[in-house]
Amino acid sequence: MEGTVAKLYRKYIMVVNYVKKEGQNNLTIKSLTWRIVLKKKKSGIQFFLQLFWATFTLSAFTFGGGYVIVPLMREKFVEKYKWIDEEEMLDLVAIAQSAPGPIAVNTSILAGYRLAGIPGALFTIVGTVSPPLIIIAIVFVFYDAFKESSAVSSVLRGMSAGVAAVVVDAVVKMALNVVGEKSVFSTCLMVLSFIGVLFFNIDVKLVLLVCALLGLAYYAWLHFGKRDNSNGGNA
Amino acid sequence: MILLKLFWSFFQIGLFSFGGGYAAMPFIQEQAVDINGWLTMGEFVDLVTISQMTPGPIAINAATFIGMKTSGVLGAIIATIGCVTPSCIIVLTLAYLYYKYRGLPAIQGVLKGLRPAVVSLIAFAGISIVQMALFGGKSESIFSIDISSFDVVSGVLFAAALVVMRRFKPNPIYVMAGAGFVGLLAFYII
Numbered sequence: 001m002e003g004t005v006a007k008l009y010r011k012y013i014m015v016v017n018y019v020k021k022e023g024q025n026n027l028t029i030k031s032l033t034w035r036i037v038l039k040k041k042k043s044g045i046q047f048f049l050q051l052f053w054a055t056f057t058l059s060a061f062t063f064g065g066g067y068v069i070v071p072l073m074r075e076k077f078v079e080k081y082k083w084i085d086e087e088e089m090l091d092l093v094a095i096a097q098s099a100p101g102p103i104a105v106n107t108s109i110l111a112g113y114r115l116a117g118i119p120g121a122l123f124t125i126v127g128t129v130s131p132p133l134i135i136i137a138i139v140f141v142f143y144d145a146f147k148e149s150s151a152v153s154s155v156l157r158g159m160s161a162g163v164a165a166v167v168v169d170a171v172v173k174m175a176l177n178v179v180g181e182k183s184v185f186s187t188c189l190m191v192l193s194f195i196g197v198l199f200f201n202i203d204v205k206l207v208l209l210v211c212a213l214l215g216l217a218y219y220a221w222l223h224f225g226k227r228d229n230s231n232g233g234n235a
Numbered sequence: 236m237i238l239l240k241l242f243w244s245f246f247q248i249g250l251f252s253f254g255g256g257y258a259a260m261p262f263i264q265e266q267a268v269d270i271n272g273w274l275t276m277g278e279f280v281d282l283v284t285i286s287q288m289t290p291g292p293i294a295i296n297a298a299t300f301i302g303m304k305t306s307g308v309l310g311a312i313i314a315t316i317g318c319v320t321p322s323c324i325i326v327l328t329l330a331y332l333y334y335k336y337r338g339l340p341a342i343q344g345v346l347k348g349l350r351p352a353v354v355s356l357i358a359f360a361g362i363s364i365v366q367m368a369l370f371g372g373k374s375e376s377i378f379s380i381d382i383s384s385f386d387v388v389s390g391v392l393f394a395a396a397l398v399v400m401r402r403f404k405p406n407p408i409y410v411m412a413g414a415g416f417v418g419l420l421a422f423y424i425i
Contacts, residue, residue, distance in 0.1 A: 061411050062290045067360035075407055090350040091337070095329050097353070101249050101322030102259070102292030109326045114334075121327060125319060132291025133315055136299035137308065139285055146285075151422060156288050157368075158418015161389040162411040164368040165396030167361045172401075174354045190351035197359045207352055215348015216341060223340060 048123050051115065054081070055108050055127030060135075061163065062104055068163060069104040071170025073111065083115055086177055097208060104128060185218050237306050238313045244271060245298045245317035252294060259294040273301050294318050368393060388421045 054076055062069045070093055077083045084092070092114065096106035105128055112124030139146050146152060178190050189211055196202040244266040252259035260283065267273045274282065286296040298318045302311030336342050370384045392414050400410060 057408060060290055061408060062292075067357050068364060070357055071361075072407060080406075087346075087350060090353045091333065091346050092330075093353050093357070094346070094349040095333055096326065097356070099322060099325045099329055100252055101319065101326070102252075102294055104292050105295070105319055105322050106326045109323060110330050113327060113330045118327070121323070125323065129295055129315055129319060132289065132295045133299045133311060135289050135291070136285070136296050137303055137311055139289060140300055140303040143281075151419060153288065154422035155415045155419045157386070157389055158392055158421070159411050159415035160364075160368040161392035161418070162396045162414025164361075164365045165393050165400055165414075166407040166410055167364050168397055169400040169407075171354070171358045171361045175358065178351050178354055186347070186351045189348060190355050193352045194355035194358055197356065198362070204356060207356065208349060211348040211352035212345045213348070215346065216344040219340065219344025219347065 048116065048119070051112060051120060052123045052127040055112070055124045056130055059104065059108075059128040060131035061159075067103060068167060069107060071167050071174070073107060074174070075166075075170060077111055084111065086174075088114070090174075094208065097204070189214065238310060240271065241302055241305065241310055241314040242317035245294075245314045246320055248294055248297075249318040250321040259292075259297075263294065263297045267297065267301050273305055365393070388418065388425070392417055 058069055058072050058076060061072065074086075074089050078086055078089050092110040093103075093107060096103050096110055099106050105125065108124040108128040109121045112120035112122070114120075116123070175190065178186050181187075193207050193211060196207055197204065248259055248262045248266055251262050263282075264279055268276055268279050282297055282300050283293070285300070286293040289296065295315055295318060298314035299311040302309075302314035304310075306313075337346065369386055369389050370381065371386060396410050396414050399405065400407070
């Protein structure tokens with residue numbers, strides 16, 4: 001399984017390099033080749049178990065909830081296993097954010113669905129939900145002892161410092177990726193939306209909505225404003 | 236009957252908690268404390284504290300805790316299933332649409348706008364995580380940090396872990412587990 005994925009990935013790199021040499025629209029071709037390379041959905045018990053275990057361990061370390069799982073999942077799914085590419089991962093997070101429910105659960109469902117359809121989604125959802133379910137069930141039984149234990153809380157405090165470092169590391173990588181696109185539009189959007197949520201407490205939903213519309217407008221401007229020098233429709 | 240009631244209560248919590256994380260909290264309080272009386276207000280506050288100290292989304296933690304309290308392990312499982320069912324249906328529908336239509340030029344434009352925004356939202360969440368780890372999350376926003384609540388052990392651990400991550404790029408799980416272990420050692424030494 002790993003071998004095939006690696007082989008496909010190497011092929012993908014070759015295609016990308018070829019395209020770069022030809023000087024065509026790198027981004028579109030890149031997402032196209034990804035779709036071809038990864039279209040074949042994965043199957044087999046071993047893969048499903050791997051999927052389950054990957055989400056299980058991710059969820060077991062998702063302290064504080066919310067977005068914490070995203071950088072961790074990116075590390076595992078994008079960098080380690082190369083199951084999903086960076087852009088698609090960010091798309092999945094945007095989708096997860098626009099549906100109700102915990103983001104950790106939503107992102108896992110999406111990743112599982114992406115890799116192995118509905119059965120994949122079932123495995124990742126069980127993988128994500130099990131650790132908190134087991135841990136809270138145990139905590140409930142030892143509720144009083146747990147509340148008093150300063151040893152337990154010092155382990156958790158140490159861990160949350162570690163988690164914070166991992167998250168910062170991942171955020172730096174993601175931000176560098178966006179800057180590395182050398183697109184003024186993307187970089188500005190990132191900086192401005194960051195300032196918006198940090199300094200002006202703008203609602204997350206509103207930020208996503210405005211950015212989606214700006215992206216649409218930017219695309220329309222590129223597409224219709226400079227039609228003469230491009231290669232037309234690239235859908 | 237209680238199982239059905241649990242399922243339905245947490246189904247509603249899952250359905251209405253947009254934005255994840257703390258967005259679910261008022262709905263959990265409404266369902267568990269005000270409407271059904273499964274928890275007292277004091278127990279609810281304890282539940283929130285436990286959720287912060289343990290992994291997992293607060294809605295799932297609450298579902299397990301309240302399920303355990305009202306009807307044991309089966310209750311915990313049923314409540315958790317109720318909590319994730321709305322997400323499942325809605326997210327899978329959106330995923331289907333995404334993979335069907337993402338090749339369209341207009342959708343490409345939308346996604347191009349969304350990607351940088353998502354990165355900055357994650358960065359914003361990262362700040363509050365760092366703040367919680369280093370200052371115990373006592374302040375309301377990063378502009379009102381109480382310097383005296385700075386936790387030296389956590390600060391040193393955070394800096395060390397960050398250096399290790401950037402330089403050696405290990406599996407993050409080891410970094411987190413290692414930080415937990417050092418935290419325990421520090422507790423016994425200091």
